[in-house]
Amino acid sequence: MPEVDEFSFLPAQAADIGRPTPTVERVQLTLDDGRTLSGLRWGDAPPAVTLLHGAGLNAHTWDTTLLHLGLPALALDLPGHGDSSWRDDAAYVARVLAPDVVTALEAWTTRPQTLVGHSLGGLTGAAVAASRPDLVERLVVVDITPGIDPSGGPAQLRAFFAGPTDWASRDELVERALSFGLGGSRTAAERGVFHNSRVRPDGRVEWKHHFAHLAAAAVNAGADPSTPDAVRAVLATTGWDDVAQVTTPLTLVRGERGFVTADDADEFVRRAPAAEVRTLATGHNAQEEDPAGLASLIREVAPLG
Structure with a gap:
Protein backbone atom coordinates (compact mmCIF):
# COMPACT_ATOMS: atom_id res chain seq x y z
CA MET A 1 0.00 0.00 0.00
CA PRO A 2 1.47 3.40 -0.98
CA GLU A 3 2.67 5.53 1.90
CA VAL A 4 0.33 8.41 2.71
CA ASP A 5 1.86 11.88 2.83
CA GLU A 6 0.43 15.37 3.17
CA PHE A 7 -0.29 15.63 -0.56
CA SER A 8 -1.92 12.21 -0.98
CA PHE A 9 -5.42 13.62 -0.50
CA LEU A 10 -5.21 16.31 -3.19
CA PRO A 11 -5.98 14.20 -6.29
CA ALA A 12 -9.26 12.96 -4.81
CA GLN A 13 -10.17 16.43 -3.54
CA ALA A 14 -9.48 17.89 -6.99
CA ALA A 15 -11.40 15.14 -8.78
CA ASP A 16 -14.41 15.67 -6.51
CA ILE A 17 -14.81 19.21 -7.81
CA GLY A 18 -13.68 18.56 -11.37
CA ARG A 19 -10.36 20.37 -11.10
CA PRO A 20 -6.88 19.23 -12.16
CA THR A 21 -4.44 18.37 -9.40
CA PRO A 22 -2.21 21.42 -8.98
CA THR A 23 1.47 21.65 -8.19
CA VAL A 24 1.90 22.16 -4.45
CA GLU A 25 5.17 22.13 -2.55
CA ARG A 26 6.21 22.66 1.05
CA VAL A 27 8.51 25.59 1.65
CA GLN A 28 10.46 26.45 4.79
CA LEU A 29 12.72 29.19 6.03
CA THR A 30 14.75 29.70 9.18
CA LEU A 31 13.90 32.80 11.19
CA ASP A 32 16.54 34.94 12.90
CA ASP A 33 15.95 33.24 16.26
CA GLY A 34 16.38 29.76 14.76
CA ARG A 35 12.70 28.84 14.55
CA THR A 36 11.32 27.31 11.36
CA LEU A 37 8.47 28.91 9.44
CA SER A 38 6.73 26.63 6.97
CA GLY A 39 4.04 26.86 4.35
CA LEU A 40 2.60 25.52 1.12
CA ARG A 41 3.24 27.13 -2.25
CA TRP A 42 0.48 26.48 -4.78
CA GLY A 43 1.31 26.72 -8.47
CA ASP A 44 4.45 27.59 -10.38
CA ALA A 45 3.88 31.35 -10.65
CA PRO A 46 4.52 33.86 -7.85
CA PRO A 47 1.65 33.92 -5.34
CA ALA A 48 -1.19 36.38 -5.78
CA VAL A 49 -2.94 35.45 -2.54
CA THR A 50 -1.59 34.47 0.88
CA LEU A 51 -3.75 32.67 3.43
CA LEU A 52 -3.42 32.47 7.22
CA HIS A 53 -5.32 29.78 9.15
CA GLY A 54 -6.98 29.95 12.55
CA ALA A 55 -5.83 28.66 15.94
CA GLY A 56 -5.49 24.89 16.08
CA LEU A 57 -5.50 24.52 12.28
CA ASN A 58 -2.78 24.55 9.62
CA ALA A 59 -2.11 25.52 6.01
CA HIS A 60 -4.03 22.51 4.67
CA THR A 61 -7.32 23.94 5.95
CA TRP A 62 -7.29 26.01 2.74
CA ASP A 63 -6.75 23.09 0.33
CA THR A 64 -10.26 22.84 -1.09
CA THR A 65 -10.72 26.61 -1.16
CA LEU A 66 -7.51 26.93 -3.16
CA LEU A 67 -8.56 24.16 -5.53
CA HIS A 68 -11.68 26.21 -6.26
CA LEU A 69 -9.73 29.46 -6.47
CA GLY A 70 -7.26 28.03 -8.98
CA LEU A 71 -4.63 30.74 -8.51
CA PRO A 72 -0.99 30.73 -7.42
CA ALA A 73 -1.02 31.08 -3.66
CA LEU A 74 0.90 30.78 -0.43
CA ALA A 75 -0.72 29.12 2.60
CA LEU A 76 1.31 29.50 5.78
CA ASP A 77 1.57 27.39 8.91
CA LEU A 78 1.47 30.03 11.63
CA PRO A 79 4.03 29.63 14.43
CA GLY A 80 3.01 26.85 16.79
CA HIS A 81 1.03 25.07 14.07
CA GLY A 82 1.64 22.57 11.30
CA ASP A 83 5.31 22.30 10.41
CA SER A 84 6.26 25.68 11.90
CA SER A 85 8.12 25.75 15.21
CA TRP A 86 6.39 26.28 18.53
CA ARG A 87 7.18 29.47 20.40
CA ASP A 88 8.97 28.99 23.72
CA ASP A 89 6.97 31.88 25.18
CA ALA A 90 3.64 30.50 23.86
CA ALA A 91 2.80 34.02 22.65
CA TYR A 92 0.34 33.28 19.86
CA VAL A 93 -1.18 36.71 19.45
CA ALA A 94 -1.53 38.73 16.28
CA ARG A 95 1.13 41.36 16.85
CA VAL A 96 3.68 38.72 17.84
CA LEU A 97 2.90 36.51 14.85
CA ALA A 98 2.75 39.34 12.31
CA PRO A 99 6.53 39.86 11.94
CA ASP A 100 6.96 36.19 10.97
CA VAL A 101 4.27 36.58 8.32
CA VAL A 102 6.05 39.69 7.04
CA THR A 103 9.26 37.66 6.75
CA ALA A 104 7.40 35.03 4.73
CA LEU A 105 5.87 37.61 2.41
CA GLU A 106 9.24 39.21 1.81
CA ALA A 107 10.83 35.84 1.08
CA TRP A 108 8.14 34.09 -0.95
CA THR A 109 6.08 36.75 -2.73
CA THR A 110 6.96 39.32 -5.37
CA ARG A 111 3.92 41.61 -5.28
CA PRO A 112 1.43 42.96 -2.73
CA GLN A 113 -0.90 40.16 -1.72
CA THR A 114 -4.56 39.61 -1.25
CA LEU A 115 -4.18 38.48 2.36
CA VAL A 116 -6.91 36.14 3.62
CA GLY A 117 -6.97 35.28 7.31
CA HIS A 118 -9.34 33.05 9.24
CA SER A 119 -9.86 33.55 12.98
CA LEU A 120 -6.40 34.02 14.57
CA GLY A 121 -5.08 34.37 11.02
CA GLY A 122 -7.53 37.20 10.39
CA LEU A 123 -6.34 39.14 13.43
CA THR A 124 -2.75 38.47 12.38
CA GLY A 125 -3.55 39.64 8.86
CA ALA A 126 -4.87 42.92 10.26
CA ALA A 127 -1.64 43.39 12.20
CA VAL A 128 0.38 42.73 9.03
CA ALA A 129 -1.71 45.09 6.91
CA ALA A 130 -1.52 47.82 9.55
CA SER A 131 2.25 47.59 9.93
CA ARG A 132 3.26 46.81 6.33
CA PRO A 133 0.62 48.11 3.91
CA ASP A 134 3.17 47.86 1.11
CA LEU A 135 2.87 44.06 1.28
CA VAL A 136 -0.95 43.85 1.29
CA GLU A 137 -3.19 44.76 -1.63
CA ARG A 138 -6.42 43.72 0.09
CA LEU A 139 -7.31 42.10 3.41
CA VAL A 140 -10.09 39.53 3.82
CA VAL A 141 -10.87 38.61 7.44
CA VAL A 142 -12.89 35.42 7.92
CA ASP A 143 -15.24 35.15 10.92
CA ILE A 144 -13.30 36.99 13.59
CA THR A 145 -13.18 40.42 15.19
CA PRO A 146 -11.12 41.60 18.14
CA GLY A 147 -12.83 41.29 21.48
CA ILE A 148 -15.55 38.80 20.55
CA VAL A 234 -5.85 35.91 21.15
CA LEU A 235 -9.12 37.87 21.19
CA ALA A 236 -7.70 40.94 22.92
CA THR A 237 -9.52 44.17 22.17
CA THR A 238 -6.17 45.79 21.36
CA GLY A 239 -6.62 44.24 17.92
CA TRP A 240 -9.07 47.01 17.13
CA ASP A 241 -6.11 49.36 16.82
CA ASP A 242 -4.79 47.23 13.96
CA VAL A 243 -8.18 47.09 12.24
CA ALA A 244 -8.52 50.87 12.44
CA GLN A 245 -5.06 51.35 10.92
CA VAL A 246 -5.67 49.14 7.87
CA THR A 247 -5.62 51.37 4.80
CA THR A 248 -5.99 48.69 2.14
CA PRO A 249 -9.46 47.54 1.01
CA LEU A 250 -10.91 45.43 3.81
CA THR A 251 -13.64 42.78 3.84
CA LEU A 252 -15.07 40.92 6.83
CA VAL A 253 -16.61 37.55 5.96
CA ARG A 254 -19.08 36.46 8.61
CA GLY A 255 -20.40 32.91 9.00
CA GLU A 256 -24.11 32.91 9.82
CA ARG A 257 -23.44 30.28 12.51
CA GLY A 258 -19.92 31.43 13.29
CA PHE A 259 -18.26 33.38 16.08
CA VAL A 260 -19.03 36.89 14.78
CA THR A 261 -22.43 38.26 15.75
CA ALA A 262 -24.30 40.99 13.90
CA ASP A 263 -23.27 43.40 16.65
CA ASP A 264 -19.63 42.37 16.24
CA ALA A 265 -19.87 43.05 12.51
CA ASP A 266 -21.42 46.46 13.16
CA GLU A 267 -18.58 47.30 15.53
CA PHE A 268 -16.07 46.21 12.87
CA VAL A 269 -17.54 48.69 10.40
CA ARG A 270 -17.69 51.40 13.05
CA ARG A 271 -13.97 50.93 13.66
CA ALA A 272 -13.15 50.61 9.95
CA PRO A 273 -15.84 52.59 8.09
CA ALA A 274 -14.50 51.68 4.65
CA ALA A 275 -14.82 47.94 5.34
CA GLU A 276 -17.52 45.82 3.78
CA VAL A 277 -19.19 42.83 5.41
CA ARG A 278 -20.17 39.68 3.54
CA THR A 279 -22.02 36.69 4.96
CA LEU A 280 -21.80 33.00 4.14
CA ALA A 281 -24.23 30.32 5.34
CA THR A 282 -21.55 28.57 7.39
CA GLY A 283 -20.19 28.19 10.88
CA HIS A 284 -16.78 29.46 11.93
CA ASN A 285 -14.65 27.40 9.52
CA ALA A 286 -16.08 28.79 6.30
CA GLN A 287 -13.09 27.58 4.29
CA GLU A 288 -14.00 23.98 5.14
CA GLU A 289 -17.80 24.21 5.16
CA ASP A 290 -18.22 26.21 1.94
CA PRO A 291 -14.86 26.39 0.17
CA ALA A 292 -16.48 27.10 -3.20
CA GLY A 293 -18.49 29.97 -1.76
CA LEU A 294 -15.49 31.46 -0.01
CA ALA A 295 -13.32 31.15 -3.13
CA SER A 296 -16.02 32.86 -5.18
CA LEU A 297 -16.29 35.65 -2.63
CA ILE A 298 -12.51 36.17 -2.61
CA ARG A 299 -12.51 36.45 -6.39
CA GLU A 300 -15.42 38.89 -6.25
CA VAL A 301 -13.95 41.29 -3.71
CA ALA A 302 -10.37 40.98 -4.96
CA PRO A 303 -10.18 40.31 -8.71
CA LEU A 304 -7.05 38.22 -9.11
CA GLY A 305 -7.01 37.33 -12.79
Whole structure:
Protein backbone atom coordinates (compact mmCIF):
# COMPACT_ATOMS: atom_id res chain seq x y z
CA MET A 1 0.00 0.00 0.00
CA PRO A 2 1.47 3.40 -0.98
CA GLU A 3 2.67 5.53 1.90
CA VAL A 4 0.33 8.41 2.71
CA ASP A 5 1.86 11.88 2.83
CA GLU A 6 0.43 15.37 3.17
CA PHE A 7 -0.29 15.63 -0.56
CA SER A 8 -1.92 12.21 -0.98
CA PHE A 9 -5.42 13.62 -0.50
CA LEU A 10 -5.21 16.31 -3.19
CA PRO A 11 -5.98 14.20 -6.29
CA ALA A 12 -9.26 12.96 -4.81
CA GLN A 13 -10.17 16.43 -3.54
CA ALA A 14 -9.48 17.89 -6.99
CA ALA A 15 -11.40 15.14 -8.78
CA ASP A 16 -14.41 15.67 -6.51
CA ILE A 17 -14.81 19.21 -7.81
CA GLY A 18 -13.68 18.56 -11.37
CA ARG A 19 -10.36 20.37 -11.10
CA PRO A 20 -6.88 19.23 -12.16
CA THR A 21 -4.44 18.37 -9.40
CA PRO A 22 -2.21 21.42 -8.98
CA THR A 23 1.47 21.65 -8.19
CA VAL A 24 1.90 22.16 -4.45
CA GLU A 25 5.17 22.13 -2.55
CA ARG A 26 6.21 22.66 1.05
CA VAL A 27 8.51 25.59 1.65
CA GLN A 28 10.46 26.45 4.79
CA LEU A 29 12.72 29.19 6.03
CA THR A 30 14.75 29.70 9.18
CA LEU A 31 13.90 32.80 11.19
CA ASP A 32 16.54 34.94 12.90
CA ASP A 33 15.95 33.24 16.26
CA GLY A 34 16.38 29.76 14.76
CA ARG A 35 12.70 28.84 14.55
CA THR A 36 11.32 27.31 11.36
CA LEU A 37 8.47 28.91 9.44
CA SER A 38 6.73 26.63 6.97
CA GLY A 39 4.04 26.86 4.35
CA LEU A 40 2.60 25.52 1.12
CA ARG A 41 3.24 27.13 -2.25
CA TRP A 42 0.48 26.48 -4.78
CA GLY A 43 1.31 26.72 -8.47
CA ASP A 44 4.45 27.59 -10.38
CA ALA A 45 3.88 31.35 -10.65
CA PRO A 46 4.52 33.86 -7.85
CA PRO A 47 1.65 33.92 -5.34
CA ALA A 48 -1.19 36.38 -5.78
CA VAL A 49 -2.94 35.45 -2.54
CA THR A 50 -1.59 34.47 0.88
CA LEU A 51 -3.75 32.67 3.43
CA LEU A 52 -3.42 32.47 7.22
CA HIS A 53 -5.32 29.78 9.15
CA GLY A 54 -6.98 29.95 12.55
CA ALA A 55 -5.83 28.66 15.94
CA GLY A 56 -5.49 24.89 16.08
CA LEU A 57 -5.50 24.52 12.28
CA ASN A 58 -2.78 24.55 9.62
CA ALA A 59 -2.11 25.52 6.01
CA HIS A 60 -4.03 22.51 4.67
CA THR A 61 -7.32 23.94 5.95
CA TRP A 62 -7.29 26.01 2.74
CA ASP A 63 -6.75 23.09 0.33
CA THR A 64 -10.26 22.84 -1.09
CA THR A 65 -10.72 26.61 -1.16
CA LEU A 66 -7.51 26.93 -3.16
CA LEU A 67 -8.56 24.16 -5.53
CA HIS A 68 -11.68 26.21 -6.26
CA LEU A 69 -9.73 29.46 -6.47
CA GLY A 70 -7.26 28.03 -8.98
CA LEU A 71 -4.63 30.74 -8.51
CA PRO A 72 -0.99 30.73 -7.42
CA ALA A 73 -1.02 31.08 -3.66
CA LEU A 74 0.90 30.78 -0.43
CA ALA A 75 -0.72 29.12 2.60
CA LEU A 76 1.31 29.50 5.78
CA ASP A 77 1.57 27.39 8.91
CA LEU A 78 1.47 30.03 11.63
CA PRO A 79 4.03 29.63 14.43
CA GLY A 80 3.01 26.85 16.79
CA HIS A 81 1.03 25.07 14.07
CA GLY A 82 1.64 22.57 11.30
CA ASP A 83 5.31 22.30 10.41
CA SER A 84 6.26 25.68 11.90
CA SER A 85 8.12 25.75 15.21
CA TRP A 86 6.39 26.28 18.53
CA ARG A 87 7.18 29.47 20.40
CA ASP A 88 8.97 28.99 23.72
CA ASP A 89 6.97 31.88 25.18
CA ALA A 90 3.64 30.50 23.86
CA ALA A 91 2.80 34.02 22.65
CA TYR A 92 0.34 33.28 19.86
CA VAL A 93 -1.18 36.71 19.45
CA ALA A 94 -1.53 38.73 16.28
CA ARG A 95 1.13 41.36 16.85
CA VAL A 96 3.68 38.72 17.84
CA LEU A 97 2.90 36.51 14.85
CA ALA A 98 2.75 39.34 12.31
CA PRO A 99 6.53 39.86 11.94
CA ASP A 100 6.96 36.19 10.97
CA VAL A 101 4.27 36.58 8.32
CA VAL A 102 6.05 39.69 7.04
CA THR A 103 9.26 37.66 6.75
CA ALA A 104 7.40 35.03 4.73
CA LEU A 105 5.87 37.61 2.41
CA GLU A 106 9.24 39.21 1.81
CA ALA A 107 10.83 35.84 1.08
CA TRP A 108 8.14 34.09 -0.95
CA THR A 109 6.08 36.75 -2.73
CA THR A 110 6.96 39.32 -5.37
CA ARG A 111 3.92 41.61 -5.28
CA PRO A 112 1.43 42.96 -2.73
CA GLN A 113 -0.90 40.16 -1.72
CA THR A 114 -4.56 39.61 -1.25
CA LEU A 115 -4.18 38.48 2.36
CA VAL A 116 -6.91 36.14 3.62
CA GLY A 117 -6.97 35.28 7.31
CA HIS A 118 -9.34 33.05 9.24
CA SER A 119 -9.86 33.55 12.98
CA LEU A 120 -6.40 34.02 14.57
CA GLY A 121 -5.08 34.37 11.02
CA GLY A 122 -7.53 37.20 10.39
CA LEU A 123 -6.34 39.14 13.43
CA THR A 124 -2.75 38.47 12.38
CA GLY A 125 -3.55 39.64 8.86
CA ALA A 126 -4.87 42.92 10.26
CA ALA A 127 -1.64 43.39 12.20
CA VAL A 128 0.38 42.73 9.03
CA ALA A 129 -1.71 45.09 6.91
CA ALA A 130 -1.52 47.82 9.55
CA SER A 131 2.25 47.59 9.93
CA ARG A 132 3.26 46.81 6.33
CA PRO A 133 0.62 48.11 3.91
CA ASP A 134 3.17 47.86 1.11
CA LEU A 135 2.87 44.06 1.28
CA VAL A 136 -0.95 43.85 1.29
CA GLU A 137 -3.19 44.76 -1.63
CA ARG A 138 -6.42 43.72 0.09
CA LEU A 139 -7.31 42.10 3.41
CA VAL A 140 -10.09 39.53 3.82
CA VAL A 141 -10.87 38.61 7.44
CA VAL A 142 -12.89 35.42 7.92
CA ASP A 143 -15.24 35.15 10.92
CA ILE A 144 -13.30 36.99 13.59
CA THR A 145 -13.18 40.42 15.19
CA PRO A 146 -11.12 41.60 18.14
CA GLY A 147 -12.83 41.29 21.48
CA ILE A 148 -15.55 38.80 20.55
CA ASP A 149 -17.15 36.98 23.47
CA PRO A 150 -14.69 34.21 24.43
CA SER A 151 -17.34 32.31 26.36
CA GLY A 152 -19.09 31.38 23.12
CA GLY A 153 -17.61 29.47 20.19
CA PRO A 154 -13.94 29.96 21.18
CA ALA A 155 -14.52 28.22 24.52
CA GLN A 156 -15.81 25.14 22.67
CA LEU A 157 -12.49 24.87 20.83
CA ARG A 158 -10.58 25.17 24.09
CA ALA A 159 -12.67 22.38 25.60
CA PHE A 160 -12.10 20.23 22.51
CA PHE A 161 -8.33 20.53 22.74
CA ALA A 162 -8.20 20.26 26.54
CA GLY A 163 -8.19 16.47 26.49
CA PRO A 164 -5.34 13.98 26.48
CA THR A 165 -2.24 15.14 24.64
CA ASP A 166 -1.56 11.77 23.06
CA TRP A 167 -3.67 8.98 21.60
CA ALA A 168 -3.34 5.37 20.54
CA SER A 169 -4.39 6.11 16.97
CA ARG A 170 -5.63 8.82 14.65
CA ASP A 171 -9.01 7.06 14.63
CA GLU A 172 -9.47 8.13 18.26
CA LEU A 173 -8.84 11.74 17.28
CA VAL A 174 -11.35 11.49 14.44
CA GLU A 175 -14.00 10.18 16.83
CA ARG A 176 -13.30 13.02 19.27
CA ALA A 177 -13.58 15.63 16.52
CA LEU A 178 -16.87 14.20 15.27
CA SER A 179 -18.25 14.02 18.81
CA PHE A 180 -17.68 17.78 19.13
CA GLY A 181 -19.39 18.41 15.80
CA LEU A 182 -16.09 19.33 14.17
CA GLY A 183 -14.53 18.22 10.93
CA GLY A 184 -17.66 17.88 8.79
CA SER A 185 -17.92 14.46 7.16
CA ARG A 186 -15.89 11.51 8.40
CA THR A 187 -13.72 11.69 5.29
CA ALA A 188 -13.02 15.37 5.90
CA ALA A 189 -12.36 14.72 9.59
CA GLU A 190 -9.90 11.94 8.75
CA ARG A 191 -8.07 14.23 6.35
CA GLY A 192 -8.01 17.07 8.87
CA VAL A 193 -6.73 14.85 11.67
CA PHE A 194 -3.96 13.50 9.43
CA HIS A 195 -2.77 17.01 8.63
CA ASN A 196 -3.07 18.21 12.23
CA SER A 197 -1.39 15.32 14.05
CA ARG A 198 1.87 13.41 14.08
CA VAL A 199 3.04 9.97 15.15
CA ARG A 200 5.72 10.06 17.82
CA PRO A 201 8.67 7.63 17.88
CA ASP A 202 6.83 5.61 20.56
CA GLY A 203 3.89 5.11 18.19
CA ARG A 204 1.50 7.41 20.05
CA VAL A 205 -0.31 10.14 18.13
CA GLU A 206 -0.35 13.78 19.24
CA TRP A 207 -1.66 17.08 17.94
CA LYS A 208 0.93 19.04 15.99
CA HIS A 209 -0.18 22.44 17.19
CA HIS A 210 0.84 23.96 20.50
CA PHE A 211 -2.68 25.10 21.48
CA ALA A 212 -3.83 21.58 22.39
CA HIS A 213 -0.86 21.08 24.68
CA LEU A 214 -1.37 24.49 26.31
CA ALA A 215 -5.06 23.80 26.88
CA ALA A 216 -4.32 20.41 28.41
CA ALA A 217 -1.67 21.92 30.66
CA ALA A 218 -4.17 24.52 31.87
CA VAL A 219 -6.68 21.81 32.76
CA ASN A 220 -4.01 19.77 34.53
CA ALA A 221 -3.20 22.88 36.55
CA GLY A 222 -6.80 23.03 37.72
CA ALA A 223 -8.43 25.33 35.19
CA ASP A 224 -12.00 24.70 34.04
CA PRO A 225 -11.84 23.70 30.33
CA SER A 226 -15.06 25.62 29.67
CA THR A 227 -13.58 28.92 30.80
CA PRO A 228 -12.26 31.34 28.19
CA ASP A 229 -8.93 32.19 29.85
CA ALA A 230 -6.78 30.47 27.21
CA VAL A 231 -8.30 32.44 24.36
CA ARG A 232 -8.55 35.89 25.93
CA ALA A 233 -5.09 36.93 24.73
CA VAL A 234 -5.85 35.91 21.15
CA LEU A 235 -9.12 37.87 21.19
CA ALA A 236 -7.70 40.94 22.92
CA THR A 237 -9.52 44.17 22.17
CA THR A 238 -6.17 45.79 21.36
CA GLY A 239 -6.62 44.24 17.92
CA TRP A 240 -9.07 47.01 17.13
CA ASP A 241 -6.11 49.36 16.82
CA ASP A 242 -4.79 47.23 13.96
CA VAL A 243 -8.18 47.09 12.24
CA ALA A 244 -8.52 50.87 12.44
CA GLN A 245 -5.06 51.35 10.92
CA VAL A 246 -5.67 49.14 7.87
CA THR A 247 -5.62 51.37 4.80
CA THR A 248 -5.99 48.69 2.14
CA PRO A 249 -9.46 47.54 1.01
CA LEU A 250 -10.91 45.43 3.81
CA THR A 251 -13.64 42.78 3.84
CA LEU A 252 -15.07 40.92 6.83
CA VAL A 253 -16.61 37.55 5.96
CA ARG A 254 -19.08 36.46 8.61
CA GLY A 255 -20.40 32.91 9.00
CA GLU A 256 -24.11 32.91 9.82
CA ARG A 257 -23.44 30.28 12.51
CA GLY A 258 -19.92 31.43 13.29
CA PHE A 259 -18.26 33.38 16.08
CA VAL A 260 -19.03 36.89 14.78
CA THR A 261 -22.43 38.26 15.75
CA ALA A 262 -24.30 40.99 13.90
CA ASP A 263 -23.27 43.40 16.65
CA ASP A 264 -19.63 42.37 16.24
CA ALA A 265 -19.87 43.05 12.51
CA ASP A 266 -21.42 46.46 13.16
CA GLU A 267 -18.58 47.30 15.53
CA PHE A 268 -16.07 46.21 12.87
CA VAL A 269 -17.54 48.69 10.40
CA ARG A 270 -17.69 51.40 13.05
CA ARG A 271 -13.97 50.93 13.66
CA ALA A 272 -13.15 50.61 9.95
CA PRO A 273 -15.84 52.59 8.09
CA ALA A 274 -14.50 51.68 4.65
CA ALA A 275 -14.82 47.94 5.34
CA GLU A 276 -17.52 45.82 3.78
CA VAL A 277 -19.19 42.83 5.41
CA ARG A 278 -20.17 39.68 3.54
CA THR A 279 -22.02 36.69 4.96
CA LEU A 280 -21.80 33.00 4.14
CA ALA A 281 -24.23 30.32 5.34
CA THR A 282 -21.55 28.57 7.39
CA GLY A 283 -20.19 28.19 10.88
CA HIS A 284 -16.78 29.46 11.93
CA ASN A 285 -14.65 27.40 9.52
CA ALA A 286 -16.08 28.79 6.30
CA GLN A 287 -13.09 27.58 4.29
CA GLU A 288 -14.00 23.98 5.14
CA GLU A 289 -17.80 24.21 5.16
CA ASP A 290 -18.22 26.21 1.94
CA PRO A 291 -14.86 26.39 0.17
CA ALA A 292 -16.48 27.10 -3.20
CA GLY A 293 -18.49 29.97 -1.76
CA LEU A 294 -15.49 31.46 -0.01
CA ALA A 295 -13.32 31.15 -3.13
CA SER A 296 -16.02 32.86 -5.18
CA LEU A 297 -16.29 35.65 -2.63
CA ILE A 298 -12.51 36.17 -2.61
CA ARG A 299 -12.51 36.45 -6.39
CA GLU A 300 -15.42 38.89 -6.25
CA VAL A 301 -13.95 41.29 -3.71
CA ALA A 302 -10.37 40.98 -4.96
CA PRO A 303 -10.18 40.31 -8.71
CA LEU A 304 -7.05 38.22 -9.11
CA GLY A 305 -7.01 37.33 -12.79
